[in-house]
Amino acid sequence: MAFPGAPGVDSIGVSVKTQFPNGYVLNVMAADRAGIVAAVSKAVADAGGNIDACSQTVLCGYFTLIMVVSFPEPLAEKEFLETLIRPAGRETGLQVQIRPFQPDLPPAVAEKCGNFVVTCFGPDAPGVIHRFSALLADKGINIVDLYGQLDGEQFVLISQVQIPRRWDLAMLQADLEALGAEQGYTVRLQHENIFIATNQLRLYSHG
């Protein structure tokens, strides 16, 4: 029988409900190899806990994992970390952080937003991501997903963003294009539905 856990909201407004009342956010980083998820999930299970949500990514050979986990009783954090990092005194090479899960965290953006995609193509240089993200941050635009990769001579930067509805889209596009032009970048801001319609079975996003 499911324990009435603590409800919460994730960064893009999706409700998260933990199975047990003592929730934690667990973050793991390591050089990628087989068996990391098995090791982490074993430690959670051995401590009587449940994995309530998880997401992993691998970038340039480095693995990172974020999990929301919960336990029936408060966790002895130090011992739990020790079993993950040095089980039976053996170094696993995992970097692990844990912090209490706050179910009542406010959404990243309190206003009504539209979901858009910013794509930037241009020469790689220090500070590029900072300049684009600073412009977005200045307008209260939240980045919910970020991808950047050098493709030949060109750096490709893709941000999925939440834009508060108070902004005039055409003006925002003009600002981004002008910023891009200063750095030799082609920048586009497009609503996410064009990508959904052309790639998925549905025509629109759920929102």
Added chain:
Amino acid sequence: MLRTDEILSTIQMLHAEHLDVRTVTLGININDCAAPAVELICRKLTQKIARYARNLVAACEKVAGKYGVPVTNKRLAISPAEFLLAGHGRSAAVAIAEALDSVAGQVGVDLVGGFTAYCDKGISAAAAVLIDSLPEVLSRTERVCASVNLASRRAGINMDAVARMGRTVPAVAQATADRKGFGAAKLVVFANIPRDNPFMAGAVLGRGEPEAVINVGVSGPGVVASALRRKVQLQPDLTLGELAEEIKIMAFRVTRVGELIGREVANELSVPFGIVDLSLAPTPAVGDSVGEIIRILGVECIGAPGSTAAIALLTDAVKKGGAFASSSVGGLSGAFIPVSEDSALADAAARGHLVLEKLEAMTSVCSVGLDMIAIPGDTPPETIAAIIADEMAIGVVNNKTTGVRVIPVPGGKVGQQVEFGGLFGSAPIMEVRNAGASAAFVRFGGRIPAPIHSLSN
């Protein structure tokens, strides 16, 4: 969350391969503009069209900006002008066309279709007025497009109307001789005219349609051609069936773009969304060509044996991909082969690879018909009528829409290059073989009866 490869492939299609929405066409029923006085008809027409269409261009631009997809043409299609002309004469037809031209200019659209008559079983007095007014209408207006339905599966082919249009088409060209007969580029005759076609010159708001509606025509030959080229380079041993699959996927994606834009523009204008026309519509831009697709499919010279099979494969795959993408498919929905508007086809015609008869064969398996073909100005009217009759027969017997839009270029001789400008492109004047040899057939007149399979009730 969207995947990176999804985002990148859409960016490639929209921006590297220049996918656009070819036309957003606002259909408006103008039947309630009828009145005994021509001045009153024109006033009501102007008011009604301006009321519905005044925000069309702005709405298209807003939506295009939001999604990063250009809407190349914003157009209007009225309900058939024939019904407005009941009881009126030629001067009324010209006045109404001029009012249409003027209001279209005011609201910022480049073309308005629906100067249309239905003659598949007989010619009403109003239809005769409309047809007889066409040389004056199409020479005195810039934006008005006309169409006449001459045949249908249920009625057969009205050869009297066909003969009449055989005389009218060169008369229109002659009336616009200073523009190389360009007036004829704004006139198309049909078998089985669709009622929701968004493409010019044949756009019209047909019977059974809403008071106002947004219909969308997509583009996409360039996108399909690029996808096929990539596929063939990566996997040269693919079969035609596998290439058809690739066309289906691209047609799905292109159709989705059209539907998304169309629905949102309709929403902005508070009118219903009608259909998306799947037709791959080429432009004179190099690469944005249906002919190029035929070449990538391995038919080196367009017009060579295999061309008809290749265009059949393409049309079928486009329909299948588009039909899965949208439940609101209509109009013509196939692949267009307008010679002057497609650089590869125009080039093949100039080299003598592509001839009129092969184009006719290709139209039996694709939409829409003999389109944007320049022919010598001295082609006899009976021969033009016979060309039309052949194309009507393909439509009636195969239960599909076919059309003819030929331009008899006044003073023009075979092989001369004719420039129509903009999206109308340029093309060589093509030879009409056996000119004059069909006169007796056309002069019989009457009606070619409907085929046996029309008796399907």
